[in-house]
Amino acid sequence: MRPLVVGTRQSELALTQTEWVVNRLKEVCPGLEVRVEKIVTKGDRILNVTLSKVGGKGLFVKEIEQALLDKRIDFAVHSMKDMPGEMPKGLVIGAIPVRENPLDCLLSREGHTLNDLPAGSVVGTSSLRRQAQILACRPDLKVEPVRGNLGTRLSKMKNGQFDAIILAAAGLSRMSWQDEISQELPVEQMLPAVGQGALAVECREDDEELLALLQKINHEETARAVWAERAFLRSFHGGCHLPLAGYAEVIGDEVRLTGLVAQPDGKKILRATLQGQDEWDLGERLAKELIDQGAGELLATVREGLVG
Numbered sequence: 263m264r265p266l267v268v269g270t271r272q273s274e275l276a277l278t279q280t281e282w283v284v285n286r287l288k289e290v291c292p293g294l295e296v297r298v299e300k301i302v303t304k305g306d307r308i309l310n311v312t313l314s315k316v317g318g319k320g321l322f323v324k325e326i327e328q329a330l331l332d333k334r335i336d337f338a339v340h341s342m343k344d345m346p347g348e349m350p351k352g353l354v355i356g357a358i359p360v361r362e363n364p365l366d367c368l369l370s371r372e373g374h375t376l377n378d379l380p381a382g383s384v385v386g387t388s389s390l391r392r393q394a395q396i397l398a399c400r401p402d403l404k405v406e407p408v409r410g411n412l413g414t415r416l417s418k419m420k421n422g423q424f425d426a427i428i429l430a431a432a433g434l435s436r437m438s439w440q441d442e443i444s445q446e447l448p449v450e451q452m453l454p455a456v457g458q459g460a461l462a463v464e465c466r467e468d469d470e471e472l473l474a475l476l477q478k479i480n481h482e483e484t485a486r487a488v489w490a491e492r493a494f495l496r497s498f499h500g501g502c503h504l505p506l507a508g509y510a511e512v513i514g515d516e517v518r519l520t521g522l523v524a525q526p527d528g529k530k531i532l533r534a535t536l537q538g539q540d541e542w543d544l545g546e547r548l549a550k551e552l553i554d555q556g557a558g559e560l561l562a563t564v565r566e567g568l569v570g
């Protein structure tokens with residue numbers, strides 16, 4: 263294998279994830295040389311602006327994808343949940359390694375769970391998906407936006423700006439910060455984001471030498487689950503900043519997919535589960551089922567709110 267260049271954002275989490283993937287590649291290809299190229303993305307430059315108002319999460323991957331297309335880098339490691347539904351022509355996801363804990367968790371200053379947080383407590387999250395699901399079970403809490411990388415959010419909670427925050431278990435676990443978790447939220451209370459806990463290793467579609475190597479760190483079960491979740495996401499046309507959740511598991515030789523579309527105030531939650539063999543078909547059928555329940559109208563109202 264030729265020496266490779268991997269592109270990554272420069273946040274601690276991104277670097278940790280990249281190093282993890284590089285180590286997996288070195289296990290299956292001893293002696294492999296990989297140079298790490300740090301890339302500053304638009305999402306990193308505007309961390310003080312509410313993300314949903316500036317065009318969503320594609321912001322974290324665009325510059326990196328351009329570097330791939332320009333052949334300045336050979337591959338890139340992304341958090342799967344930061345990947346938009348559609349990818350640029352010429353690029354593919356070459357591997358989906360084994361998934362970390364997909365759940366969201368509550369971190370609270372006093373060690374409370376979601377059910378026993380005192381009324382009026384302020385919960386920090388900028389995700390409409392998390393906001394809607396918190397308010398659905400605890401309409402007496404206040405949700406306020408919080409931005410910044412994991413460390414910044416943690417310190418904002420610890421210094422009293424928030425009574426609690428919601429973060430993905432996967433990020434905390436990769437940073438070895440699991441001890442900060444007050445409660446892992448069950449999927450019944452907090453359905454995760456599409457792709458949460460999984461990584462995407464992206465490369466050029468014609469790089470056959472690299473694709474053959476990446477195939478060796480692909481995790482079939484994770485990949486099947488994530489394809490079903492992403493098929494569901496794509497049916498809503500790139501709605502990664504929308505109050506939308508999707509989570510799939512492999513059960514025997516089938517995939518069971520649960521999807522959710524919510525009103526940001528949590529007063530309306532549409533949810534459905536389907537099981538089947540074909541991931542793409544499953545995602546599309548689940549989206550149709552939620553659209554039949556009124557998801558289209560609900561999301562249209564949210565989209566207007568985001569633009570205005």
Ligand SMILES: NCc1[nH]cc(CCC(=O)O)c1CC(=O)O
Binds near residue numbers: 429430431
């Ligand atoms: N929203 C940003 C983001 N993108 C990926 C992760 C880490 C978790 C993962 O890989 O799914 C996080 C932090 C978080 O949501 O708590």
